[in-house]
Amino acid sequence: MTTTQDTTTPSDKTSGVTYTPEDGLLLEVEDLYVEFHTPDGIATAINGVSFDLHQGESLAILGESGSGKSVTAQAIMGILDMPPAVIPGGHIRYCGQDLLSMPEDQRRRTRGPEVSMIFQDALSSLNPVFPVGWQIAEMFRMHRGVNKSDALEQAIRLMERVQIPAARDRVKAYPHQFSGGMRQRIMIAMAIALDPAVLIADEPTTALDVTVQAQIMALLDELQQERQMGLILITHDLGVVADVADRIAVMYAGRFVEKADVVELYSAPAHPYTRGLLESIPRLDQKGQTLAAIGGLPPNLMRIPPGCPFNPRCRRAEDVCRRDRPELREVVPGRFAACHFAEEVINA
Amino acid sequence: MGTYVIRRLLQMIPVILGATFLIFTMVFALPGDPLAGKCGERPCPPAYAAAFREKYNLNDPLPIQYGKYVGNLAQGDFGETTNGIKVIDQLKARYPITAQLALMALAFEAIIGITVGVFTGIRRGGFLDNLVLISTLVVISIPVFVVGGLSQYFLGVRLGLFPVTVTSANPTFYQLMLPAMVLGSISLAYISRLTRTSLVENLRSDYVRTATAKGLRRRRAVGLHALRNSLIPVVTFIGFDFGFLLGGAIVTEAIFNIPGVGGYLFRSIRARDGASVVGTVTVLVIVFLFVNLLVDLLYGLLDPRISHD
Numbered sequence: 001m002t003t004t005q006d007t008t009t010p011s012d013k014t015s016g017v018t019y020t021p022e023d024g025l026l027l028e029v030e031d032l033y034v035e036f037h038t039p040d041g042i043a044t045a046i047n048g049v050s051f052d053l054h055q056g057e058s059l060a061i062l063g064e065s066g067s068g069k070s071v072t073a074q075a076i077m078g079i080l081d082m083p084p085a086v087i088p089g090g091h092i093r094y095c096g097q098d099l100l101s102m103p104e105d106q107r108r109r110t111r112g113p114e115v116s117m118i119f120q121d122a123l124s125s126l127n128p129v130f131p132v133g134w135q136i137a138e139m140f141r142m143h144r145g146v147n148k149s150d151a152l153e154q155a156i157r158l159m160e161r162v163q164i165p166a167a168r169d170r171v172k173a174y175p176h177q178f179s180g181g182m183r184q185r186i187m188i189a190m191a192i193a194l195d196p197a198v199l200i201a202d203e204p205t206t207a208l209d210v211t212v213q214a215q216i217m218a219l220l221d222e223l224q225q226e227r228q229m230g231l232i233l234i235t236h237d238l239g240v241v242a243d244v245a246d247r248i249a250v251m252y253a254g255r256f257v258e259k260a261d262v263v264e265l266y267s268a269p270a271h272p273y274t275r276g277l278l279e280s281i282p283r284l285d286q287k288g289q290t291l292a293a294i295g296g297l298p299p300n301l302m303r304i305p306p307g308c309p310f311n312p313r314c315r316r317a318e319d320v321c322r323r324d325r326p327e328l329r330e331v332v333p334g335r336f337a338a339c340h341f342a343e344e345v346i347n348a
Numbered sequence: 349m350g351t352y353v354i355r356r357l358l359q360m361i362p363v364i365l366g367a368t369f370l371i372f373t374m375v376f377a378l379p380g381d382p383l384a385g386k387c388g389e390r391p392c393p394p395a396y397a398a399a400f401r402e403k404y405n406l407n408d409p410l411p412i413q414y415g416k417y418v419g420n421l422a423q424g425d426f427g428e429t430t431n432g433i434k435v436i437d438q439l440k441a442r443y444p445i446t447a448q449l450a451l452m453a454l455a456f457e458a459i460i461g462i463t464v465g466v467f468t469g470i471r472r473g474g475f476l477d478n479l480v481l482i483s484t485l486v487v488i489s490i491p492v493f494v495v496g497g498l499s500q501y502f503l504g505v506r507l508g509l510f511p512v513t514v515t516s517a518n519p520t521f522y523q524l525m526l527p528a529m530v531l532g533s534i535s536l537a538y539i540s541r542l543t544r545t546s547l548v549e550n551l552r553s554d555y556v557r558t559a560t561a562k563g564l565r566r567r568r569a570v571g572l573h574a575l576r577n578s579l580i581p582v583v584t585f586i587g588f589d590f591g592f593l594l595g596g597a598i599v600t601e602a603i604f605n606i607p608g609v610g611g612y613l614f615r616s617i618r619a620r621d622g623a624s625v626v627g628t629v630t631v632l633v634i635v636f637l638f639v640n641l642l643v644d645l646l647y648g649l650l651d652p653r654i655s656h657d
Contacts, residue, residue, distance in 0.1 A: 077561055111562065125554040127559070139562060
């Protein structure tokens with residue numbers, strides 16, 4: 001007897017397109033630009049960003065608020081509001097296919113089964129009027145055409161997988177009836193429902209308290225190992241990154257200013273901004289001393305200063321920094337930094 | 349939920365008492381004599397006048413009169429009009445007409461208002477959006493008797509699309525169409541604006557972004573995820589408006605000569621018919637309170653974050 005529970009209808013349920021990564025290469029972002037056209041002028045949020053992501057790899061994108069890290073994630077996901085956002089240049093290739101030139105309907109079908117995303121605030125990111133199980137089950141129903149009760153059954157299994165206690169009893173509960181950590185687990189369950197190859201986590205633990213943060217990061221790490229997903233972890237928290245990420249890209253004013261292996265970057269940063277970030281982490285052995293902080297504010301994206309965008313805040317800045325913009329270059333093998341004095345910074 | 353309903357029902361008792369007492373006092377305080385004109389041009393014979401006053405307790409002081417009235421009310425007796433007809437019978441004949449008019453107005457304002465609100469909300473800033481913003485502003489700022497008169501003249505007399513007035517004691521659906529549209533026009537404007545604002549707000553919400561990130565079609569992200577949330581305040585407004593409409597539309601019923609509760613109340617006030625006025629208002633207050641209770645219960649169903657425990 002054959003079971004045909006996953007009956008598909010031709011319209012939506014099967015994309016008809018299969019994506020196979022070549023040499024494990026999932027995502028290539030190449031020279032990406034994103035602008036916001038506002039009544040006050042054009043804000044350049046992403047200014048020529050490039051990176052690759054492979055199967056089983058985790059890349060952390062680190063930066064302050066407004067550095068463009070979330071916009072990068074949303075551009076990859078294709079959920080920017082356009083307008084006001086405009087992508088004037090660049091490519092985002094998933095398994096060799098350019099997402100930006102893909103027909104919208106084909107691209108939509110990649111969201112969920114291929115590329116998926118977790119947001120910062122799980123309470124506002126979940127729909128308040130639908131039960132959580134229903135919201136997870138929607139993934140199976142809409143993408144795979146699974147019927148309601150089977151989809152709900154799969155949702156329960158996912159809730160159990162992300163360690164929600166008494167999942168079967170809570171499947172009909174609403175988002176507001178869960179704690180912050182449990183809500184984020186539900187977001188994660190929803191994001192991994194269709195076994196995506198790429199998972200983007202946009203500040204997944206920012207809204208949570210510290211003990212819960214660690215649990216959520218451990219869960220993400222575990223799921224990533226288990227499913228060999230490519231993980232993009234967007235955060236401003238250096239502490240969160242260290243355990244999970246393989247590589248780090250530090251973002252400032254819409255550009256990558258440093259890209260490196262996580263261990264190498266922590267031991268010897270190659271950019272004054274990264275150094276400043278690391279120094280501003282409170283440490284127990286410095287108790288009682290004044291905490292180092294980077295002076296000044298990130299630049300207004302409508303008026304990014306000429307030369308190195310970081311120069312007004314940089315202690316090391318010289319005339320050349322105010323005149324010439326440093327490109328991201330390989331300082332030592334495998335280490336990239338956009339600083340005229342990267343060699344000196346890394347050896348300092 | 350059950351205790352909530354019981355608590356709400358108990359809360360109605362002081363409201364009903366307060367409302368009836370106020371209206372009873374106001375009718376009592378009105379100048380004039382219910383016996384005036386009762387016997388044609390002449391004053392009524394003393395014997396008749398005495399019997400009349402006795403029957404309607406007119407010789408008692410106000411608190412006694414009110415006490416007797418409430419006592420009857422508690423037994424389901426809404427009193428008699430000065431013509432000796434039971435108030436409840438009068439209402440039984442008229443309330444179905446008012447209710448039909450209210451339901452028609454409600455359907456008109458809800459269906460068109462929500463549709464217009466959704467389309468303008470999706471295409472914010474477009475031609476339709478601006479047209480609706482301006483026309484709703486016009487509708488809201490014009491009094492209902494002007495809208496009624498104008499539509500009666502243009503749609504009824506000049507174009508002949510609708511009957512100008514109601515001519516029978518049992519108006520037909522067709523005869524009530526124009527009055528229902530006039531009656532619903534202001535709420536229609538409010539509903540379309542409320543739907544639009546609410547939808548625009550929800551379209552920007554994080555969970556609609558999540559819906560997009562889930563790979564849902566835009567139609568589903570907007571039409572289900574955003575709209576379901578947007579309709580919470582709209583449905584609440586519609587329910588609240590239904591309570592008002594069931595109170596009878598004095599002006600609209602007068603313009604179109606509709607034999608409903610509104611017109612009856614108006615004539616009773618002019619005739620100094622205290623029993624009719626108080627009886628009718630009591631019924632209207634009770635209906636209004638019940639509709640409000642239903643709206644609050646409905647609100648709990650629409651928004652799971654509201655709990656009635």
